[in-house]
Every structure is written in C-alpha cells, then in structure tokens.
Amino acid sequence: xxxxxxxxxxxxxxxxxxxxxxxxxxxxxxxxxxxxxxxxxxxxxxxxxxxxxxxxxxxxxxxxxxxxxxxxxxxxxxxxxxxxxxxxxxxxxxxxxxxxxxxxxxxxxxxxxxxxx
Amino acid sequence: xxxxxxxxxxxxxxxxxxxxxxxxxxxxxxxxxxxxxxxxxxxxxxxxxxxxxxxxxxxxxxxxxxxxxxxxxxxxxxxxxxxxxxxxxxxxxxxxxxxxxxxxxxxxxxxxxxxxxxxxxxxxxxxxxxxxxxxxxxxxxxxxxxxxxxxxxxxxxxxxxxxxxxxxxxxxxxxxxxxxxxxxxxxxxxxxxxxxxxxxxxxxxxxxxxxxxxxxxxxxxxxxxxxxxxxxxxxxxxxxxxxxxxxxxxxxxxxxxxxxxxxxxxxxxxxxxxxxxxxxxxxxxxxxxxxxxxxxxxxxxxxxxxxxxxxxxxxxxxxxxxxxxxxxxxxxxxxxxxxxxxxxxxxxxxxxxxxxxxxxxxxxxxxxxxxxxxxxxxxxxxxxxxxxxxxxxxxxxxxxxxxxxxxxxxxxxxxxxxxxxxxxxxxxxxxxxxxxxxxxxxxxxxxxxxxxxxxxxxxxxxxxxxxxxxxxxxxxxxxxxxxxxxxxxxxxxxxxxxxxxxxxxxxxxxxxxxxxxxxxxxxxxxxxxxxxxxxxxxxxxxxxxxxxxxxxxxxxxxxxxxxxxxxxxxxxxxxxxxxxxxxxxxxxxxxxxxxxxxxxxxxxxxxxxxxxxxxxxxxxxxxxxxxxxxxxxxxxxxxxxxxxxxxxxxxxxxxxxxxxxxxxxxxxxxxxxxxxxxxxxxxxxxxxxxxxxxxxxxxxxxxxxxxxxxxxxxxxxxxxxxxxxxxxxxxxxxxxxxxxxxxxxxxxxxxxxxxxxxxxxxx
Numbered sequence: 001x002x003x004x005x006x007x008x009x010x011x012x013x014x015x016x017x018x019x020x021x022x023x024x025x026x027x028x029x030x031x032x033x034x035x036x037x038x039x040x041x042x043x044x045x046x047x048x049x050x051x052x053x054x055x056x057x058x059x060x061x062x063x064x065x066x067x068x069x070x071x072x073x074x075x076x077x078x079x080x081x082x083x084x085x086x087x088x089x090x091x092x093x094x095x096x097x098x099x100x101x102x103x104x105x106x107x108x109x110x111x112x113x114x115x116x117x
Numbered sequence: 118x119x120x121x122x123x124x125x126x127x128x129x130x131x132x133x134x135x136x137x138x139x140x141x142x143x144x145x146x147x148x149x150x151x152x153x154x155x156x157x158x159x160x161x162x163x164x165x166x167x168x169x170x171x172x173x174x175x176x177x178x179x180x181x182x183x184x185x186x187x188x189x190x191x192x193x194x195x196x197x198x199x200x201x202x203x204x205x206x207x208x209x210x211x212x213x214x215x216x217x218x219x220x221x222x223x224x225x226x227x228x229x230x231x232x233x234x235x236x237x238x239x240x241x242x243x244x245x246x247x248x249x250x251x252x253x254x255x256x257x258x259x260x261x262x263x264x265x266x267x268x269x270x271x272x273x274x275x276x277x278x279x280x281x282x283x284x285x286x287x288x289x290x291x292x293x294x295x296x297x298x299x300x301x302x303x304x305x306x307x308x309x310x311x312x313x314x315x316x317x318x319x320x321x322x323x324x325x326x327x328x329x330x331x332x333x334x335x336x337x338x339x340x341x342x343x344x345x346x347x348x349x350x351x352x353x354x355x356x357x358x359x360x361x362x363x364x365x366x367x368x369x370x371x372x373x374x375x376x377x378x379x380x381x382x383x384x385x386x387x388x389x390x391x392x393x394x395x396x397x398x399x400x401x402x403x404x405x406x407x408x409x410x411x412x413x414x415x416x417x418x419x420x421x422x423x424x425x426x427x428x429x430x431x432x433x434x435x436x437x438x439x440x441x442x443x444x445x446x447x448x449x450x451x452x453x454x455x456x457x458x459x460x461x462x463x464x465x466x467x468x469x470x471x472x473x474x475x476x477x478x479x480x481x482x483x484x485x486x487x488x489x490x491x492x493x494x495x496x497x498x499x500x501x502x503x504x505x506x507x508x509x510x511x512x513x514x515x516x517x518x519x520x521x522x523x524x525x526x527x528x529x530x531x532x533x534x535x536x537x538x539x540x541x542x543x544x545x546x547x548x549x550x551x552x553x554x555x556x557x558x559x560x561x562x563x564x565x566x567x568x569x570x571x572x573x574x575x576x577x578x579x580x581x582x583x584x585x586x587x588x589x590x591x592x593x594x595x596x597x598x599x600x601x602x603x604x605x606x607x608x609x610x611x612x613x614x615x616x617x618x619x620x621x622x623x624x625x626x627x628x629x630x631x632x633x634x635x636x637x638x639x640x641x642x643x644x645x646x647x648x649x650x651x652x653x654x655x656x657x658x659x660x661x662x663x664x665x666x667x668x669x670x671x672x673x674x675x676x677x678x679x680x681x682x683x684x685x686x687x688x689x690x691x692x693x694x695x696x697x698x699x700x701x702x703x704x705x706x707x708x709x710x711x712x713x714x715x716x717x718x719x720x721x722x723x724x725x726x727x728x729x730x731x732x733x734x735x736x737x738x739x740x741x742x743x744x745x746x747x748x749x750x751x752x753x754x755x756x757x758x759x760x761x762x763x764x765x766x767x768x769x770x771x772x773x774x775x776x777x778x779x780x781x782x783x784x785x786x787x788x789x790x791x792x793x794x795x796x797x798x799x800x801x802x803x804x805x806x807x808x809x810x811x812x813x814x815x816x817x818x819x820x821x822x823x824x825x826x827x828x829x830x831x832x833x834x835x836x837x838x839x840x841x842x843x844x845x846x847x848x849x850x851x852x853x854x855x856x857x858x859x860x861x862x863x864x865x866x867x868x869x870x871x872x873x874x875x876x877x878x879x880x
Contacts, residue, residue: 001710002814004718005751006807011722014803015729017682021675021795026734026779028674033741033771034725037748042806044757046813051709054756057830057837064827064839069756071839072823078763078844079855085767086862089774093869096778107674 005045012038023107025095032091036084040077047073118172118186121157122239124150125232129225136221144211145562147224151203151231158188158196165193165590171241171305180244181302187241190590194440195238195362195369197587198447202361203231205566209455210353212562213462223263227357230256234362238369243292243302250288250334253363254281260358261350273346276651280333280343288330288370295323295377307377308597315381324378327370328387335367335421338395342648345414352458355410360417360450365443368424372439376597379431385517388429393525395422400532409457409467409540413450416493416536419529420446427508430515430522433592433600438507440591441604444584445492445504448574452489453540455567456482460544462563463556469539474549478556481564483545488571490541492578494534494624495617499578503604505530505620509613527620534624535631581605679798686801693805697812713754721747734779742772759840 012034019031047070055071057064102109128150132139139146164170169189176184188196207227214220233256236249255278262274296302298317299310307314314320331337336344347359358364371388378384396419403415420442427439459482460475461467476483488499495505508530512523558564577584581604589602608614669680693699721744728740745768752761826839826847836842844852 001714004710004714006810006814008718008721009810010803010807011725012803013806014799015725016799017678017802018795018799019729020678021791021799023675023790026737027729030728030737030741034728034744037744038806041748041751042810044752044755044760045810048818049755051754052756054758055827055839056758057827057839059837062831064830068827070820070823071826071843074757074760074840075843075848077757077760078840079851081760081763081767083855083858085771086859088771090862090865090869092774092778093866097869097872 001049002045005041005049009038009042009045012041024105025098025107026105028107029088029091029095033084033088036080036088040080040084043073043077043080118170118188118239119174119184121154122186122232122235124154125228125230125235129229129232132221132224132228139221139224140216140218144215144220145208147228148204148207148211150228151200151207154231154235155197155200155204158193158200161188162193162587165189166586169305169594173241176245182242182244184245185241185303185305186239187305188239189594190587190592191369191372191440191594192238194443194587194591195365196235198365198444199231199234199238199362202357202447202451202570203227205451205455205570206353206357208562209356209458209566210351212560213353213458214351219263223260223351226256226259226263227354230260230358230363234366237366241304243296243304243307246304247285247289247292250330250366251282251285253366254278254285254334257281257347257358257363260354261347263351263354264349267349270349273343273349277343277347279655280340280651284330284333284340284367287326287333291323291326291330294319294326298323304373314377320378320381321383324381324383324387327374327378328391331367331370332391332425333367334370335364335425336395336418337367337391337422337425338398338418339647341395341399341418342646342651344418345411346648348410348414352410352454352461355414356451356454356458359414360454361447364417364421365424365447368421368428368439368443371425371428372436372595375428375431375436375595379428385429385431388425388431389522390429392422392424392426392429393522395419396426396529397422397525400529400536403536404532407469409460409469409472409544410454412469412536412540413453413457416533416540417446417450419533419536420450423508423526423529426522426526427511428595430511432511432514432516433596434507434514435511436595437588437592437600437602438504438511440595441507441584441588441602442504443591444577444587445500445574448570448577449489449492449499449501449537452485452567452570452574453493453537455563455570456486456489457540459559459563459567463559464553469543471550472544473547473553474545475553475556476545477549478553479558479564481558481568485564485567485571486541486545488574489567490537492571492574493537493541495530495620497578497606497617498575500574500581502578502606502617503581505617506608506613507604509616513612523616527616530620531623531627534620535627538624538628579606679795682798682802686798686805689805689809690801693808693812699808699812700815701811702815717747717750717754735776738772738775738779741775742768745771757840759838 016031016033016035016038019027019034022028022031050067050069053066053068055064055068055074099105128147132147135143135146161170165188169187171188172186174184176182207224210223210227211220214223217223230253233249233252237246237253240246240249258274258278261277262270264270292302295307295314298319299307299314301307301310314323317323333340336342344359344364348355350359399415399418399422403412403419406412406415424439424442424446427435427442457467459479460472463479464472464475466472492499492501495501508526509523512526513519515522585602585604588604589600592600592602724740724743724747728737728744731737731740745764749761749764749768752758752764826843830836830839830842834842834846836846
C-alpha cells in the first residue's frame, strides 16, 4: 500500500503546483487545497501506516501495548487539517472580495500593487 | 585632547537647538568654537617639540579599539589649519549665509565636519581613524548638498560620497590587512616597527588599498572629478573642505604612512606617477575654465597632485617641501576661495569675463586676492615663494630622473600661476563696467578673514624663519627621523632661483598674451573624461538593476511560484540524485495490498483529474469533496479514526463554503497558457516529492515519543484516546494557540464579508 500512497502523494503535489500556476484564482485555491492534502498524507505515510490498530487504550488496560498506529503524526495532521481549513476559508472569502472589486478571475490582472481597489 | 576632538560633535546639535539665536544676531557665536580650539592647539605647540603627545581613553578594549589620540608635528599642522581656517570660515559664513533659513543647520554640519576632521588627523588607532574618515565623507555630503533644492547639488554631493565612500571602503580593507599583519592598530606602535611591512608578501595589497583611499579622498586623477563637482557647495564650504582640510586628508594619510609603507620603488613610482599626472592634467584644465570656483577647484587638484608627487619623491627635502607647501597652499587657496565667494556674493556672477575693475569698489578684497595670487605664483616676499623654492630644491635632488620631475613641476607651477592670476588679480584690474558701479564694500565679516590669511602669506613670506619650528616638526613626523628646517628667502644665485625666475617669467607672459578658448576643451573631450565614464557606469548599473528587478520582481504571482519551485527542484533534485541512496524494498512497500486500497486509489486519482481538468467550478469543487472523502476512508482503514472525523467535517465545510461564496462567479477562465511548461515542472516536483518520501520511508524510525504517550496517556492524563489526550492535555497550549489562529482567520473572514466597498469607491 505504501507504493500507492507514494504515487498518490506525488500526484497531489504535482496537481497542486500545476493548479497554483494557472491564471484563474479559483484554480489557485484548488491547488492550495490539493497541496494541503498531499502534505497531510505525506506526514501520515512517513509516520508509518498500520491497519486496524487505532491508538486507543482498550477498556480494561492502562497502557497501550503491542503494535499500534503512531499517534504523533496523527496529532500533527489533525492540527494541520484544522489550520488549513482556516487558511482555505480566508482565501475563499478574500478571492470573492477581490473578484467583486476588480471583476476578474485573472491573476495576471493583479500583477501590480497599484491596482486600484 | 579627547574633549577637544569631541567638542564639535557636542556643539553640532546645540547649534540646531539654538537655531533662533544663530539665525538672529548671534551668528558669530559658533566661530568661538574653532577659535577656542585653535588657541588650545597653539598652546600645545611647545609641548610637541619634545615629542608626540599621547592620550588614551578605553572604548572597546576587547577589540583593541580605544580613543587614542596622538599629537605630533604633522597632526599639529593639520589641527591648526583645521581650527584656524575654520575660525575664518565660520566668521565668513555667518555673514555669507546671513538670513539663510538653514543657517543653524549649516553650522551644525560644519562643526560636525570639523570635529571629524580633527579626529582623522589626531587618531592614533587605525580603526578610529577610519571612523572619523567616513564621518568627514558623510558631513561633506551634507555640506555639498546644502543647497538641497538644486538637483545639481544633490547629484554632485552623491557623486562625492560615492567616490570617497568607495575609497573609504578600500581603505578599511587596507587597515584591517595592516592591522592583522602587524598585530596592532596603533599608529605609534606601527611607527615603532617601521620597516617590517615593506618586506611582507602582502605589501602590494596594503599599498594599493591605502593609496585607493588616499587618492579618492585627495581627488587624484582619475578620481579627481568629484572635487570640481563639489563646488556646488556654498563657497565657505569650498574654502574650508575642498581646499584646506578634507581633501588634504588623503595627503595626510600618505604622509602618515610614509615611514610604514614608503621608501620602496612601488611607493615612489605609484605616488610620483599619480601625483604627476594629476597635477599636469588639472593645471591644464584650470587654465581652460572661466568659472572662478572651477578654476580654483582644478588648481586645488593640481596642488594636491603636487603634494602626492612630493611625498612620492620621499627625500628629506621633498618631505620638508610637502610640509611647507601644505601650509602655503592652505593659506593662499582659502583666501582665493573666500575672495571668489565675495565676488559671487556681491556681483552675482562667477564668470571671470564679467568681473573687471572691482578694485575700485572693494579694495581690501582686491588686496587679499592680489597677495594670495602672488603667493600662489611664488613671487618673492610671499610664502608661496618659499614653498616653490623648496619644491624645486626637492625635485632637483630627487634620486631618479631629477630633470624630468623638475620639468613637470615647472610646467604645473606656470599653469597654476596663470590660474591664480585669473582668480585673484584679473577681476580687480581693468576698467570697471558701468553696471558694477553701484557695488560697495561688503561687510567686514566677509573680507576680514581673507585679509588675515593674506597677511599671513605675506608675513611668513618675509620672515620664513617664523615657521622653521613647525615645518621641521612636520617633516620630522613624516620622515620619522628628526629633520631641521632652515627656511630663508635668499639662498644665493643657483638653479633653484633660476627656475623660480623662469616660472614667473613664463607665467606672466602666458597671462599677458594667452586667452584659451572657452569651453572648447570640454566639448571635444567631455565624453572621454572620467566624470562622464563614471556617469555612464552609474546609468548602466541603474539600467541593469531595473532589468534585473523587472525580470525577477515582475509582480506576477505565477512567475514567483514558478521560479521558487524551479529553484527547489534544482536544489533538492541535485541532492537526491547525488547524495541519497534510493532503493525499493519490495516487501515493505508493496506488501499487504488489498482490493479496496486499489479502489480508493483509483477513485482518488479520477477525482483529482476531474478537479483539475473540468471547466465547471461546481464539478471541480465536488471532485475536491470526493478527494477529501477518499482520504477520509484511508484514515479509517489505517487506524486514524480522529483524523477521519476531522477530515470529514472540514471537507464538508469547505465544499459548502466554496459553493455558497463562489456559486455566482463566472466560469473558469478558458486561458490555459504555458500548459506544457507548467505541467512538466509540476510533474517533476511531484516525482521529486515521491522520491523524497521513498527515501524517508527507507530510513529506520524511532518511536520513543510515541511510546511515551502510549504508556502515559492514561496514567498521567486519564484519557484513553491517545491522540485526543495529546491535543488537549500534553500539547494543550499548542491547541490553544491553534484556536487563536482560527479565531483570527474567522475575524478576517467576517470583516472581509462585511467590508462594503461600493463600486464608486473603487477608483
């Protein structure tokens, strides 16, 4: 399965960058989201993947023993997902605002700080 | 002595604070500062006869930089010139710039400059010297650009700063080199070990760097052009900085380093050739100028060349001649500048064709100008005669090619005489034009300093023995061995006298019969002069910077991303391909593949493809939702239930937000330029990340941190879901900050939504 994930991560990064290089602002946003997903999966994969052993201590025991999924990358990813949501929602609204103001979805129209707002 | 040096820095802001009085009737007040300092240094004269005076105050002892000051004959001469001429210039300026709205500022700058200049000539520590050296450049920048509303002033000030700043930078490198080699930054100690530097393998570098500093500061060819440009400054500044003091800092430096670096062939040839070329070139130019201050500027450059030339010859006679000539030149050239300033101030023009017969309306000025011109010509009974005698004496007794050097000095002196007469005598002779009849004698504060200086030219000329002590002390300090000076008017009939006579005769003839065509020289050769080359270099640099900036900083977001990614690919790619051992562990990487893994994989790929290829935004967003849910499934399968829940929630929210906010926007732009270029770059980047991930997977991992949490989650924090416990308990503070970040994002979103900029306000 690691092989498939490796490929998937590569595809996420590639498509993310590709979309960030498009002229449309909406596509830029899609690129950012794809890139974020790729990064999350990368951390997940590098922490080592384990099937069916969540890091939850069973009812009767006081510590986790045996094989279990690594909780550290999971905690990191959880934080990353939430933060990227903050970023995405801000970007979506910002994009909407820019679009309302300059009536364009084209990044090439934004290539000077002097574009009047 | 420390206080004496720093006093100017203290008073500089004070003049500004007292601005109202300075601009009022107390404009003479600042002149008390240089006058007091002059008396102080004059009183130290007997002390220095017994050897240098040293004071030391710790400043940065850990780096060997202390406020060490040292007063010997050479320093004393300069200190007296700086404060003495300073007094005259301060008095002069108080009237010259009377009513100027920045008079207080002027005195602040010039006090600042005076203090820096005193620091340069008194500092015993090389690093201290360079600090003061740069301060003179900076204060000179402000003084040249004093008339800051004129573009020419600003440009010339910048030009002077660039040239002298460049030299200062090279000089600093030279000092560091010397200090490292000699293991001391103290001039006194370096003088003690004189002779060891000349044999060091890096001697050539030291010489080149020190000369670069000195030549730029003292306006030697081809760096001379900033000095005529600096004439944009008010005349008191020109008289003070650009004839008597600052430009001589380079000469001071060379004189100071004569015992340490001098005496070699390299030293001799460098200084003689630079000095010689400078004096001929600028004396020739001085003859072709018609503007009073330009004539004086070029003849100053010629005098500076003469000084460098004499230091290069390096015999005792030459060093004595240099010492005397510093004083001679300062006296007559400052006078000529002051006279030129008065003419400009009274008549409003500096063009020598328009200035005639002015002796009839301002006779004291005429006397001062006349004496100074005679002194610059070297007429007997003026101090210039003594100086000229010593120069010929030095060139005739030079070790190599005495006749060539004498000829160069002779030609320069003839041309300088011409320039001096043009500036000091010509405006006062001949008939007075009608439109100048209304003129009257300016205020005594203007002509008195010039007259005092002119009288000194005369007094020292008649009684040269008065300066024996000082001249001897200067020459001794330069040579680092005792030198006796016996200055006299009459040495009997000899070659020197004949040369002096020849100079005068040829000079008078030239003045009487020759009128060079105006401006012809400049027009023909202007495009080859160092100044225009400097300009072109400056323009070229600006052009290059502009192109470069527009290329990289073009405001186009996509090209930024493109160049950043390209750079990362090159950097990481090189490292991965050359430094990391990549291998493919088939069992670990491929093992345990199930059917549903493959299904999820294929669905994700299809959804990604759809999201990037579709032209409908709704389809793209929906595909993104599918991608998110697939990741969610992966999390479920691979033991991360918390992640799955979070991903599910967030993904749903994002899709909803996207649709809500964007549904009314137009369709995607259909423009898809640079498709292949971007596609290849993106594919390379994705592949690279996969390779890095593979490399990282192959590395063994440690699980210490995870084990700690697994063992202690329940024991310490009473929670069974380890991920939850980590977030809210062990790393609770991080989570709080994360919440803060989200709140800020929420605030941003809210205010962007509420922000109402109507379409009328868009412009």
